[in-house]
Amino acid sequence: MTDTLLRPGSGMLPGGPGEGMLVEVRGEGELRTQDMNLNIGPQHPATHGVLRVVIDLDGEKIVRATPVIGYMHRGFEKLAEARDYRQIIALVNRHDWLSAFCNELGVALAVERMMELEVPDRAEWIRVLMAEWNRVLNHLMFVGSFGLELGAITPVFFAFREREDIQGLMESATGGRLHFTYTRVGGLKEDLPRGFLAASAKMTRNVRVRNSEYRDLLEGNEIFKARTRKVGILPPDVALDYGVSGPTLHATGIAEDARVTEPYCRYDKVNVHVPVGATGDSYDRFQILLARIDASLDIIDQVLDNIPPGPVNVKLPKIVKAPEGEIYVRTENPLGQGGYYLVSDGKKNPWRLKMRTPSFNNISAMSYLLKDQLLSDMIAILGSVFFVVGDVDR
Amino acid sequence: MTPEDLAEYFRDKLGARVTDTKVAHGQLTVTVDPEALPTAARLCKEDPALRFDFFDWMSGVDERDAGFGVVTHLYSVEHRHHVNLRAVAPGGRDQPRLPSITGVYRGANWHEREAYDMFGVEFDGHPGLLPRILTVENFEGFPLRKEFHLSTRDAKPWPGAKEPEERTSAEAGQSVTTIDTPAPVSAEDKAAAAKAKAERAKAKAAAMRAKKAGERAAAELQPAGGDHGARAAAEPQPAGGDDQASAAAEGAAPAPASDTATMDAGGEGLDKPPAPSDPDLAGAGEMPEAASATDAPLQADEGEAEETRSASPAAAGEDVPAGTPAPDEPMGAAEIADSDIAKDAAAGAVQGDVAAGATGDQAGEDEPVDDLAAETASGIGAPPSASGTPGVEAEGRHGGATEQSGDRPAAETPGMNADPQGRAARPADQTPAPGADDGASATRDSGQAVSATMPDPAAPDTTPGGDASDRPVESYPSPDAEPLRAQELQADDADPPVEPTTPSGEGERS
């Protein structure tokens, strides 16, 4: 086997179409084939956002896949260093726009733990409630988009119908539809509006019914199964090695979930069901997603039963300063483990705020997952390793 | 194992290669010898008692003089314990290098690339740190190093650098070139606004002059200083003249001892109604925030919020000629809070929803709006969202200040420096190293800061314009938070005592 790398310009037909394509001619004597280098993204429907995957194709088989990230890098960590802790909350819910509440919660927790602040009981319960609604919101998005990428165009419209309702619900409490900015250090922006809990209870019933429809629509579909079963199998040890978390990790059979292993807020008071898969393929990942919606709805129901009255905020000094030191807080975000490593030098803005985002680690495993897969399977894999590009690039 | 046990275990296994262990907030940080990082990582992963199989993240941390630390966070799914594996890269700030642990944890690959991209820490044995993972390929510098400045901060300082009350107390005394006197009486509003405008224009003109002078100086210097000198001279337009200019512009803001300075932006502060040291007014200024940020449930405030909001532009004083007598605002708000609607809503909330925790009906008690109540409303109720406004409105003050002060003893020209610069400069000089050292290291690292060491020759003989030449814009002086420390300490002292927490959270909205 000898590999000849032709220069750019010596492409397919001189002066004709395809000129300039970089081709690699390999093999001698046998059937000679050319690897094709293909850029998926940064603008591509399957990368929902601006992820770019450079793939080398042998026919339709991927020889090598290299994710290229950073197209959406907005330097949140740097920006955070020049803002005080209250402002950071409005900042961090932006990188993963589908899990805004869970992200801001992480920062608030980090600052609170550093300040050793006691957050009112009701605020903690509401945080759990909102975090779970946010999780449902997020998962619905991916339920829809995964189907869409596989060519099933209907589920996404159904999913968005529910998303609309839930967004309306959360908007009534937070004033935001995407970037809620509802958490504050020491509590919440304000209490829930009247009727929120009743509406929540009604909504959980609705979404539960609809969720089973999605299950029928996609999980029961033979073509869907054919497209996702045994596609993109991620072994558990590799997943851990890459720091893959969330539904993608759970699909491999590891039930590592910060809500269970290191409960924050009031997750210790509720029963959190963590669905796990068996094989770690795309189908499992999707199933986990649907199961997690149900699990979240269960948690919401428990919160509705237990939420106490009381204040939702503590009074803070005018200037919130975290004492000197460092702390790492991890939360189970919809896409996986979100973490904030906060190094403070005692000022009102952090010395260093490291955002550990689930998507970054998940996407870093992409090279492993995509190798030797078919181009069409790449879509199934990209769609089932749930990520948000803003969360990757920060 | 508890973190303490883990620390002990690490010491047993790695011996002297563990240089430090620390347990804070129940989290263990093990500092290891840089050389031993892969060994330690392997131990973490493979030792059955540790079994740190989950690679969580890795991150650089700017460790000031010590260079850059790299923290690797590992977690054990099996034992459910964490460790922060920390190593300080040898090579200081110039050439930080660490051995790579990609051979142990595959996930470290991207994280090491990120650490390189953000801090310039090189990892020996990494399969390829380039192309840079997050920034663009021809990006210069390492963004998360403290000497790297946000360009927005260079253009406009961060108003949130100081809280309103810090600023007033601190600045009133120190401000040298305060152009405007205490905020004028309301009758003179317009005249004062016009005056401020004129002042700003003047300041701008001064800045332009300074810029030209700087350019001229640069042109002259070119043969002597070569390219870099020229750049250094030409770029730092914030020459002495500009200092004055910016001081002039800013001078309008620090209306001494008045909370009106909340609205930081330059002369705009003038447009607000007067009465410095009148807490009522302060309350008015911040009322909208208090209203939106208080903890009371939302039920009642549909109408209320709107009312306050509509009042807000006038109260906030941004560009809006303050025709409305500001002291009315808190009253108005209180009235609404006290109105039947609010009460009904609050009461209904209690019945209708378990959610109704904090209620608004306490508001009535504050009806005779005394100064204290208004103050409370603004100061205490506000914090959550108070963070929003200044930050959005404009960017920090001190960024630009440190920037301009550079590693040069700016205090030498006290007359020329307005207070933020002056104050910022002093601590910068006192702070150990970062300033000067950074300049040097940055020179080598990024090439952006080439000018940092150059301009000295030009310094002596240049007056305002030339003054700039020894303050290279790109010198990445001391970490921009640093000079603030002294300042903030002062401010802290001046902080009003923290309001005691009301147990139920009631009555915050008045």
Add this chain to the structure above:
Amino acid sequence: MTESLLALDNVWLALLLKVAAIVGFFLVAPLVIGYIEHKGLAHMQARLGPMEAAFHGIGQLPADGIKFIQKEDIIPANADKWVFSLAPGVALVPAMVILAVIPLGPGLWAEDLDTGVFFALAVSSVSVIGILMAAWSSASKYSLMGGIRAAAQLIAYELPLVLGAAAVVLQAGTMSLVGIVEAQNDFRILGVVPMWFVLPQALGFLLFFVASLAELSRPPFDMPIADSELIFGHMTEYTGLRYAFFMLAEYAGIVVLSALAVVLFLGGWYPLPGVGLPSFDVLFLPGEVVAALAGFAVTMGKIVALAFVMIWFRATFPRLREDQLQRISWLAFIPLAILNIVVVAVFKVVA
């Protein structure tokens, strides 16, 4: 009734009228199908679809057409310009040509060829050449991959399509499409129950229908255009009117292949098995014309029904993978199609 209504004495006038009729039908029918797709899909997906352009969005597709005309016609710099410009036409024309032989009602056909089936199937595969031309000349890798997939799909699905039709020809004993319709009307199961070929040829119909989906690149066989992988494959680089031509070709293809399926399996213009069309005079219309119009309505109804099933599939199924599609074709459809022919042949000989 083996004469076209337009078989006038003046050959040239007849030709002109025929061409006008075909072009008219060709331009209108796809719009009807397109509108049904817009609204049908929308309502299956819990939304309204176009509502603003005229009554319930009826004017949406003409409006889209006008929009397409206004768009800039971009030809990529590296494209093979002649081939690139020609490709939409090559994809479009075959669909129009097939219409010439398809009977849409009694007497409503342009030409009743003796080898109608043969002609229709042969011409229908030409449109794939248009797709290949577009794919190659675009000088885009996505297009190229789409084109290669289209070619592979053509080869795989042309066979079941032809074999499915061949069984019908075998049973009808004629290759004339008009003849096949008449043969269906005459067919009696066990010599008693009147029935169209869809029942005795159920397997053949299934194969034909699925294969025509694949031939048209309709979901779930839309890998050649797979919008989430190949970003519309061969159409990636097309804009404006040329792109509109491709879209028109797709919907015209739906019409044509549905019409073929109707003619081959669903009894053509006959409303029910064994039931003829009314052919009495209505007012000033002669019976012949009345029958033709009624037959046309019936045929169109059947075509729309089949097209609706295709739309329904699109709303329901995800996309298959190219290798899965090939596997289905070569390992299941083609053997089944051959089996079908054998069975039909045996029956034909025995009966």
